[in-house]
Amino acid sequence: MDIKILLKDIPDYHKIEVYRQHGGYETIRKALQKSPDEIIDEVKKSGLRGRGGACFPTGLKWSFMPKDKNIPKFLCINGDESEPGSFKDRQIFEFNPHQLIEGILITAYAIGAQTCYIYIRGEYVKWIRLMQKALDDAYAAGFIGEKMKETFGTEFFTNIYIHRGAGAYICGEESALMNSIEGKRGYPRVKPPFPAQYGLWGYPTTINNVETIANVPAIIENGAEWFANIGEPKHPGTLLFGVSGHVNKPGVYELPTGTLLTDIIYKYAGGVPGNKKIKCIIPGGTSMPPIRGDQIEGLKMDAESLKQVGSAIGTGGIIVMDEDTDLVKVLARITKFYWHESCGQCTPCREGTGWMLKILNRILEGKGTSKDLDLLIDVANNIEGHTICALGDAAAWPVKFMIERFRDEFEAKVNRAIKIDIPNKVHSMRRTQIPLKEIQINRD
Amino acid sequence: MKLESTVEVQFSEQELQTIENLKTRYLKPDSVILEVLYLLQEKYGYITREGMKYAADLLGITEEHVLGVVTFYSMFNTQPVGKYHLQVCTNVSCMLKGAYSLLKKIESELNIKKGETTPDGLFTISEVECLGSCGTAPVIQINEDYYEDLNEEKVTQIIKELKNR
Numbered sequence: 001m002d003i004k005i006l007l008k009d010i011p012d013y014h015k016i017e018v019y020r021q022h023g024g025y026e027t028i029r030k031a032l033q034k035s036p037d038e039i040i041d042e043v044k045k046s047g048l049r050g051r052g053g054a055c056f057p058t059g060l061k062w063s064f065m066p067k068d069k070n071i072p073k074f075l076c077i078n079g080d081e082s083e084p085g086s087f088k089d090r091q092i093f094e095f096n097p098h099q100l101i102e103g104i105l106i107t108a109y110a111i112g113a114q115t116c117y118i119y120i121r122g123e124y125v126k127w128i129r130l131m132q133k134a135l136d137d138a139y140a141a142g143f144i145g146e147k148m149k150e151t152f153g154t155e156f157f158t159n160i161y162i163h164r165g166a167g168a169y170i171c172g173e174e175s176a177l178m179n180s181i182e183g184k185r186g187y188p189r190v191k192p193p194f195p196a197q198y199g200l201w202g203y204p205t206t207i208n209n210v211e212t213i214a215n216v217p218a219i220i221e222n223g224a225e226w227f228a229n230i231g232e233p234k235h236p237g238t239l240l241f242g243v244s245g246h247v248n249k250p251g252v253y254e255l256p257t258g259t260l261l262t263d264i265i266y267k268y269a270g271g272v273p274g275n276k277k278i279k280c281i282i283p284g285g286t287s288m289p290p291i292r293g294d295q296i297e298g299l300k301m302d303a304e305s306l307k308q309v310g311s312a313i314g315t316g317g318i319i320v321m322d323e324d325t326d327l328v329k330v331l332a333r334i335t336k337f338y339w340h341e342s343c344g345q346c347t348p349c350r351e352g353t354g355w356m357l358k359i360l361n362r363i364l365e366g367k368g369t370s371k372d373l374d375l376l377i378d379v380a381n382n383i384e385g386h387t388i389c390a391l392g393d394a395a396a397w398p399v400k401f402m403i404e405r406f407r408d409e410f411e412a413k414v415n416r417a418i419k420i421d422i423p424n425k426v427h428s429m430r431r432t433q434i435p436l437k438e439i440q441i442n443r444d
Numbered sequence: 445m446k447l448e449s450t451v452e453v454q455f456s457e458q459e460l461q462t463i464e465n466l467k468t469r470y471l472k473p474d475s476v477i478l479e480v481l482y483l484l485q486e487k488y489g490y491i492t493r494e495g496m497k498y499a500a501d502l503l504g505i506t507e508e509h510v511l512g513v514v515t516f517y518s519m520f521n522t523q524p525v526g527k528y529h530l531q532v533c534t535n536v537s538c539m540l541k542g543a544y545s546l547l548k549k550i551e552s553e554l555n556i557k558k559g560e561t562t563p564d565g566l567f568t569i570s571e572v573e574c575l576g577s578c579g580t581a582p583v584i585q586i587n588e589d590y591y592e593d594l595n596e597e598k599v600t601q602i603i604k605e606l607k608n609r
């Protein structure tokens with residue numbers, strides 16, 4: 001099935017005139033004829049689940065918003081896109097911004113939001129500009145803001161603004177994102193209360209990923225059933241799979257959920273350079289548990305299938321590592337990232353990421369022991385589930401599962417006999433250089 | 445390049461107007477703090493103590509609040525940086541494609557280490573986290589722009605061009 005919902009093969013689709021020629025901004029017109037509840041029901045029935053990492057059912061999330069018309073309500077579109085291995089939302093900013101805008105309009109109508117913010121990571125200067133251009137064009141055409149009343153002949157209108165971040169992975173976490181918009185440090189909030197009750201400035205707020213919302217116009221246009229029949233029934237639709245690492249044709253591929261991982265790697269991404277074997281795969285951004293290359297045969301890429309193999313679909317960012325990859329180095333680099341990005345509010349996350357990094361660096365220096373591996377898992381277990389936000393789990397999982405699933409490789413690294421390279425010159429008395437506890441002898 | 449502490453921080457009428465306009469988008473004015481800081485950085489090269497005080501007065505918030513925000517986000521510099529800020533991504537996808545040897549190459553080309561600025565004030569090298577460009581790894585961001593699909597030759601060429609600019 002060659003279906004494209006988000007990245008269509010239409011030249012210049014990012015331009016408002018081309019988007020309109022293909023029926024763009026007609027779906028919002030139709031949506032405004034329905035009641036907000038009808039829209040929410042349609043999205044519920046479609047089975048759409050969030051593309052920001054947690055796969056939460058979108059329609060259900062919208063239904064948590066209070067119906068009260070007399071209080072401010074907000075919609076935040078999450079374009080922070082800082083999860084290593086993820087580079088998909090930027091494709092929408094560049095190649096299909098108007099479908100995102102139309103999706104935002106429909107969503108805002110469904111939940112009753114008068115103001116919408118698109119939060120985009122600050123490094124994306126180019127994509128912020130591209131998105132701003134699209135917003136300017138849509139404002140000028142009367143599709144956003146007060147002019148909507150005139151254009152569509154309804155009472156409802158909403159404004160859409162870009163809010164740019166300034167370099168902080170944690171601001172992609174939904175409550176940190178709201179604090180960032182409020183002009184505070186991007187600290188995640190303790191939940192409950194959830195954003196639908198207590199969001200931006202304490203008012204009801206919905207946060208959705210860019211890709212999630214870009215799907216909405218297609219669902220309203222073609223109907224819930226159409227969408228529900230694409231890909232895997234429990235996680236329908238297409239996904240923007242970002243493939244990177246050791247593949248011949250890295251890039252973003254829009255494919256139905258349930259596409260075989262091996263097809264994505266070999267058919268679309270051109271296989272592994274030098275026909276090497278795959279050692280390890282991170283299936284959905286670095287926060288998701290890595291899986292072994294010898295266990296990907298027949299594995300489908302959707303939320304449920306990945307759960308069954310002890311991982312998760314995350315953002316669909318697939319990182320491929322060939323047989324020559326040093327996994328200790330990879331894990332140390334991943335851990336360095338979480339250590340750097342931890343906001344520091346919770347002790348297990350702040351201290352634990354630092355400890356794990358220290359231990360991994362020790363192993364990299366050739367000074368690790370088998371006990372260090374157990375210690376790493378122990379520290380990871382003490383972070384997991386004991387923190388305010390999911391960054392803690394995201395830091396713990398790679399460590400826990402990488403070591404569990406590739407224990408052989410890690411053992412090999414720590415059991416190498418210590419290199420004793422004292423120059424063989426007896427010209428003077430030398431101080432002993434190797435601490436006793438570091439000298440390990442294999443007894444078997 | 446280096447900002448003397450006597451240099452007065454002051455936005456132009458037009459800049460102040462831009463900030464005022466941005467404030468109307470939010471329920472509270474504090475929300476524009478990142479934009480104020482971006483503007484300070486653009487105008488003065490980096491964010492000074494004076495700049496933070498100015499931002500605090502402008503938004504009616506404390507200096508501590510501003511300092512807290514400045515230090516939270518990696519894109520704000522509290523030290524001067526070179527005219528060209530080479531931000532090398534070394535996260536996993538880039539690392540698998542040779543980001544660390546690229547970083548070494550850049551360091552040896554410019555004869556400085558990451559975190560340092562060349563004596564002529566032209567270049568600063570930083571190691572950064574994933575830039576959201578993993579499909580075209582390895583990637584570096586120079587000031588605002590992304591340079592993708594790099595290798596050692598390309599990066600040498602880019603540095604040469606920047607030097608001659």
Ligand SMILES: Cc1cc2nc3c(=O)[nH]c(=O)nc-3n(C[C@H](O)[C@H](O)[C@H](O)COP(=O)(O)O)c2cc1C
Binds near residue numbers: 174207389394
């Ligand atoms: C540390 C951390 C970083 C996150 N970064 C992002 C991000 O960059 N983009 C995103 O859409 N969601 C991110 N999320 C998930 C959001 O908290 C939230 O679940 C998501 O935006 C909801 O949108 P969805 O329901 O449409 O998926 C992050 C979560 C955590 C814990």
Ligand code: SF4
Binds near residue numbers: 345350388390391
């Ligand atoms: S888990 Fe880490 S990132 Fe999340 S709130 Fe706690 S310290 Fe901050």
Ligand code: FES
Binds near residue numbers: 084534539575577583
């Ligand atoms: S890892 Fe370098 S851009 Fe993502």
